[in-house]
Amino acid sequence: MTLQIACQDCDTVHRQDTRLWRCGCGGPLDVDFRGRIDAAMLRRRSRGMWRYREALPIGADARVVSFNEGFTPIVRMRIDGKPLTVKQENLFPTGSFKDRGASVLISRARELGVEKVVEDSSGNAGAAVAAYSAKAGIECEIYVPEATSPGKLAQIRLYGAKLIRVPGSREATAHAAMEAAERHFYASHVWNPFFFQGTKTYAFEIWEQLGFNAPDTLIVPTGHGTMLIGAFLGFRDLLENGLIDRLPRMIAVQAAGCAPLYRMWRDQLAELPPAPSGDTIAEGIAIAEPARASQILDIIRETGGRIIAVTDAEIERALLDICKQGLYAEPTSATAVAAFRKIPADRDECVVAPLTGHGLKSTEKMLKLTG
């Protein structure tokens, strides 16, 4: 298996077995690994994201940490009469698509012989890293903002992770984890590039579920961009394997209450604006300082996409529509449906959006919605 780990900013190439989570220059790292995908081989594989085995940068099978997750079902919805294909990423073991990334990242940690990981999260990524660490027998410490909902705290704790609640903003939590990362392996869904090697399976599955075709458009709720970047890498793998002939247009969605990427895009800024840690019901993407902002904007440009901001009122309306059609997702998921309403899609266009996390994770917010 050939892979290269390099800095996005200064191009420094790091050792293949590096435990660094960012370059010495402060830049984010990338894994340069071009996966091989053979459509004929897939017929004989069991269901799940590890069916794309040759496209995932883990050496020995014995290192793979998995609950046989993935291959989440798609379902067709109609929103204002327009067809939308929804991928039920809320049906992962821990209740969100973050399991894709955690499965590959914790496999990587096991491959490196890591004994303890630290991670910070507003909830979903923390639960995923805690669950896969438990499966791997790796000690795990999760830093969460003090305001994280009780349901998410219970879940992380029951997986056996040590939970550290940090007062203040989401950013304060990240900084506390980074300090701990000086002593332990930082299993960051934001910084560690192996996480995106997992979320790229989102693209492979969509391709296969659409009859081995790319959709025209992907709508992706975006905070740190864990799904957007992964989806891009996945479709690029498919393109390089000659299995599709163009990348889908990628539309990132942000909540208007915390929309630094949207502002960069709209105002053509070179740097992140000093965004307030705004309040929004879409807590999963309320990220004031996305670490990979320029990478995200590059992807939007390269695929001919755009960034859309949606208000909490629009998100709530979309969430009610989703539920009324029998699906149950966290509010963050509804940003994609709210954004879908804003794009002039023609009726033949194939648009795919994810339900990123389970509605059962957001009981407090769901209760408010029911009045």
Added chain:
Amino acid sequence: MTLQIACQDCDTVHRQDTRLWRCGCGGPLDVDFRGRIDAAMLRRRSRGMWRYREALPIGADARVVSFNEGFTPIVRMRIDGKPLTVKQENLFPTGSFKDRGASVLISRARELGVEKVVEDSSGNAGAAVAAYSAKAGIECEIYVPEATSPGKLAQIRLYGAKLIRVPGSREATAHAAMEAAERHFYASHVWNPFFFQGTKTYAFEIWEQLGFNAPDTLIVPTGHGTMLIGAFLGFRDLLENGLIDRLPRMIAVQAAGCAPLYRMWRDQLAELPPAPSGDTIAEGIAIAEPARASQILDIIRETGGRIIAVTDAEIERALLDICKQGLYAEPTSATAVAAFRKIPADRDECVVAPLTGHGLKSTEKMLKLTG
């Protein structure tokens, strides 16, 4: 499609399009429908429980109500060093295996032209029937015990169902729903035999996931027996199609706090004992008056199985073990692991147990466990 609907007690055959939920004599109804399964055909089918299309008693495809659910992943665990195969039924759209039954039952309701359904449930079945009714555009009324947890209430309400909270016991709720069922279609997961035609897909998937083999033993948490009866019907279909050569041994598990079936089995009673609506953490199977008790006992005898009761302390210990291995299930699921500890399984025996519902559904109980 040939099917016959007959009373279990008096053998009366009812019209094929009957909307009755029980016989005039008070007995429960059965659907006599022997599904056809062709292993070769399955290779070309997409994932999900409807891949066993010819084994499900719904006529036109256009009536099928589905989120492309099912084919839930199995995963291997070790409990006290012994191997246990766990099927992640908690990863259904509404968070429990009840979606199997609801998908077929609400398809049946649509086939009959039903406009409104009523159902009663302590939570999981109510959520499932509400979600599939929403998908089908059928009006839905769910009766729940007053003490049902807020998370489950929110979920049912968000699907757009009308929620009626009934004071008193679980049985009082059932009686309120039965009264309403005099005016509307009773989409009961207990009484309506089409529900079991859905839960039987649990057996088909296990067979396929074990390489087209039946396991030696199935352990099934049992209250009303919705999974146990379904699993039996499914394996019987496989046997009659010549795809397996014997039925797996079926072990039903009850919570010691509410164990009428266990007492019938242990004490060889012909009738249900006057069981108290006992208190147990395994709320999903706390059923004092199971409607199909004799059917359940027949299945246990026919397959050479048994019934085991487990205490809340044993359930809690098992639940912590499940979570520590990275899985997140409701306490009811843990009864199966607790029972597994009590059977003298040899190391070569293939034992399968389900995670019946998601841990995210039981946050209050999970919080208590974390102390």
